[in-house]
Amino acid sequence: MEPGGTSPPSAPPGSWDAFPPRTLEAVDIVVLVLYFVFVLAVGLWSMWKTKRSTVKGYFLAGGEMVWWPVGASLFASNVGSGHFIGLAGSGAASGIAATAYEWNGMFCVLVLAWLFLPIYVAAGVTTMPEYLQRRFGGKRIQIFLAILYLFIYIFTKISVDMYAGALFIQQALHWDLYIAVIGLLIITAIYTVAGGLAAVIYTDTLQTVIMLAGALSLMGFSFAKVGGLEDLKNRYFKAIASSHNGNTSCGLPREDAFHIFRDPVTSDFPWPGVLVGMTIPSLWYWCTDQVIVQRSLAAKSLSHAKGGALLASYLKILPLFMMVLPGMISRILFPDLVACADPKSCTEICGNPSGCSDIAYPKLVIELLPLGLRGLMMSVMIAALMSSLTSIFNSASTIFTMDLWRHLRPLSSEWELMVVGRVFVLLLVVISILWIPLVQASQGGQLFIYIQTISSYLQPPVAVVFILGCFWRRTNEKGAFCGLLVGMAMGLIRMALDFVYMQPRCGEPDARPAVVKYVHYLYFSMILGVVTLIVVVAVSLLTEPPPEEMVSRLTWFTRKDAPRKNHAAIASSCPLSIPVKGIHEGGPSLGQLEITDDPENSCRSSPGPLDKKQKEKTRSKLMGVFLWVCGMESRDAQTPGTTAEAKVGAAARASIDEAPLVKHILNINLLLCMSAGVFLWAYFA
Numbered sequence: 001m002e003p004g005g006t007s008p009p010s011a012p013p014g015s016w017d018a019f020p021p022r023t024l025e026a027v028d029i030v031v032l033v034l035y036f037v038f039v040l041a042v043g044l045w046s047m048w049k050t051k052r053s054t055v056k057g058y059f060l061a062g063g064e065m066v067w068w069p070v071g072a073s074l075f076a077s078n079v080g081s082g083h084f085i086g087l088a089g090s091g092a093a094s095g096i097a098a099t100a101y102e103w104n105g106m107f108c109v110l111v112l113a114w115l116f117l118p119i120y121v122a123a124g125v126t127t128m129p130e131y132l133q134r135r136f137g138g139k140r141i142q143i144f145l146a147i148l149y150l151f152i153y154i155f156t157k158i159s160v161d162m163y164a165g166a167l168f169i170q171q172a173l174h175w176d177l178y179i180a181v182i183g184l185l186i187i188t189a190i191y192t193v194a195g196g197l198a199a200v201i202y203t204d205t206l207q208t209v210i211m212l213a214g215a216l217s218l219m220g221f222s223f224a225k226v227g228g229l230e231d232l233k234n235r236y237f238k239a240i241a242s243s244h245n246g247n248t249s250c251g252l253p254r255e256d257a258f259h260i261f262r263d264p265v266t267s268d269f270p271w272p273g274v275l276v277g278m279t280i281p282s283l284w285y286w287c288t289d290q291v292i293v294q295r296s297l298a299a300k301s302l303s304h305a306k307g308g309a310l311l312a313s314y315l316k317i318l319p320l321f322m323m324v325l326p327g328m329i330s331r332i333l334f335p336d337l338v339a340c341a342d343p344k345s346c347t348e349i350c351g352n353p354s355g356c357s358d359i360a361y362p363k364l365v366i367e368l369l370p371l372g373l374r375g376l377m378m379s380v381m382i383a384a385l386m387s388s389l390t391s392i393f394n395s396a397s398t399i400f401t402m403d404l405w406r407h408l409r410p411l412s413s414e415w416e417l418m419v420v421g422r423v424f425v426l427l428l429v430v431i432s433i434l435w436i437p438l439v440q441a442s443q444g445g446q447l448f449i450y451i452q453t454i455s456s457y458l459q460p461p462v463a464v465v466f467i468l469g470c471f472w473r474r475t476n477e478k479g480a481f482c483g484l485l486v487g488m489a490m491g492l493i494r495m496a497l498d499f500v501y502m503q504p505r506c507g508e509p510d511a512r513p514a515v516v517k518y519v520h521y522l523y524f525s526m527i528l529g530v531v532t533l534i535v536v537v538a539v540s541l542l543t544e545p546p547p548e549e550m551v552s553r554l555t556w557f558t559r560k561d562a563p564r565k566n567h568a569a570i571a572s573s574c575p576l577s578i579p580v581k582g583i584h585e586g587g588p589s590l591g592q593l594e595i596t597d598d599p600e601n602s603c604r605s606s607p608g609p610l611d612k613k614q615k616e617k618t619r620s621k622l623m624g625v626f627l628w629v630c631g632m633e634s635r636d637a638q639t640p641g642t643t644a645e646a647k648v649g650a651a652a653r654a655s656i657d658e659a660p661l662v663k664h665i666l667n668i669n670l671l672l673c674m675s676a677g678v679f680l681w682a683y684f685a
Helices: 026-049 055-059 067-078 081-094 096-123 128-136 140-173 177-226 229-236 271-277 279-288 290-297 302-315 319-333 343-350 357-368 373-408 414-442 447-458 460-471 477-500 521-542 567-573 609-613 621-629 644-653 660-684
Strands: 593-595 603-605
Touching: 026 177, 026 373, 067 177, 067 290, 067 302, 067 373, 081 096, 081 140, 081 319, 081 357, 081 373, 081 447, 096 128, 096 271, 096 279, 096 290, 096 302, 096 319, 096 460, 096 660, 128 140, 128 373, 128 460, 128 477, 140 177, 140 290, 140 357, 140 373, 140 414, 140 447, 140 460, 140 477, 177 229, 177 319, 177 357, 177 373, 177 414, 229 319, 271 279, 271 521, 279 290, 279 447, 279 460, 279 521, 290 302, 290 373, 302 660, 319 357, 343 357, 357 373, 373 414, 447 460, 447 477, 447 521, 460 477, 460 521, 477 521
Parallel strands: none
Antiparallel strands: 593 603
């Protein structure tokens, strides 16, 4: 690539062959192979580190994680390959404004640790739908949210990361798309199924180190190539494709490219929407999303969870420098490719008539990095892809097992739940592979903006219900359910309109309805939040207040209440497939139902006479090895919570006490981190 940004003679501007003209060499392949060996070794090591044969051990890593792997896993789970592709692409297309999502997350992850997590810990929950079931009673909210969460995971998170990872692998290795993705998914599924959350968190920690090393190296090479930050600011506004005719604004850099706060009416990121509309779905993601909260619940104490959140918050400063600015540099170095404006030439270059800004980061990696480092950077992208997928697989498996399967089979044994959780991961792998063709056909010019628009339509109603449930005692089940229904209906209608009336390409007339044309998705997020808030508050005030057992230890103001023993309420909330009178009259023949004080499991079956007499059958050696790999050496017919280990774990997680010295250190770091965030917002706003 010539310094001026033109393509080499062998690859004329606008040709598809220009991206990329070279592939990974032997040294790069060796680095990739070593990476895979290392990750599998860490995954195997983590299998010995924790107990995987219980619900708590598999889904919450035994609740024994210290702060640094928790923080690294929070960061790795959040920053997937879609981030590298999407943020760099948004930087190339419109400047630094997309950084606002990252720096918004800096504050929201701290809100999780200091405000929401003490409530979840006091409640002793495993999943977010389970919290709402405890808080509001009934089953309809829990099932509604469990299905919604699975929908969001499968059709946005998995699809986006698969698309972004495939873009890298296909261009760098020239492999068949399906072979590359299936291979990655198989390796990912092996240590997710075998090790549970512990394996996911430990491999996430390794991958965070690799991600930071590779991305910071590429950042250094990029700035060295462009001449530093000042040269970047000067040259970015001149980065225009040579095919641009000069008579249109299409393909020109934005004048406000280096500002986060932009015009409230005409810009792509209106500043009121950035401050408020962006924060609502961000609170959903960081404070109520199963993928994120599950990592914090795996911490051995509230202090370690706060330390992990602080580490993740500090790391969230980096995406501007690791992804957005390199994306802008890519536009300077390769303007004919990354900054193409003509639909015909864009289709030739990257197969997308809307624009080719999403190839900004892969282009940098393939063209700019020296031998060996290209292999490391490919490892970074694969690490980002795998860390996101493992997190989603484990969390989706948790929601399906604990919120849907246990509802269908309330007396299922712990061994059965372990099998179901692992089989569901394999089912997700199959769905992911089948979804690839639709992902290829559906992505727009800016992947990151696609993610955020979907988030703005689906997540605000859930965020508002969680906020009111956690911080307003008067919120009841009817209000929460009505708010969810109204908000979700509005969001789905707007999302459907967006897909029916696509945004016109530059220079084409805009014939979209006014609600789509003039109401920015960040403003719609604000409207959705306000409407949901009004509905929840109004219905809650017009109906009966929630009973005391639905409030005690389940809100911010009641989190320190003494544990209540309300057997009648517990019995009524058990999704039994037998008459409740069986509790008092001996119960079913398989085992007598027993009401426990365990907050984690209010319903369980105690072994009946037949269970106690039954001897363990001898298994073949092959079956024994298989069960050991899956962490299910014991096939005792227990339900969750019947083991001593599970009871001890539940009691430990129910404590929200902190040592005074540690608490003061964490609070000082909280102030420092928030001050750094405010400074960055002020400097770049």
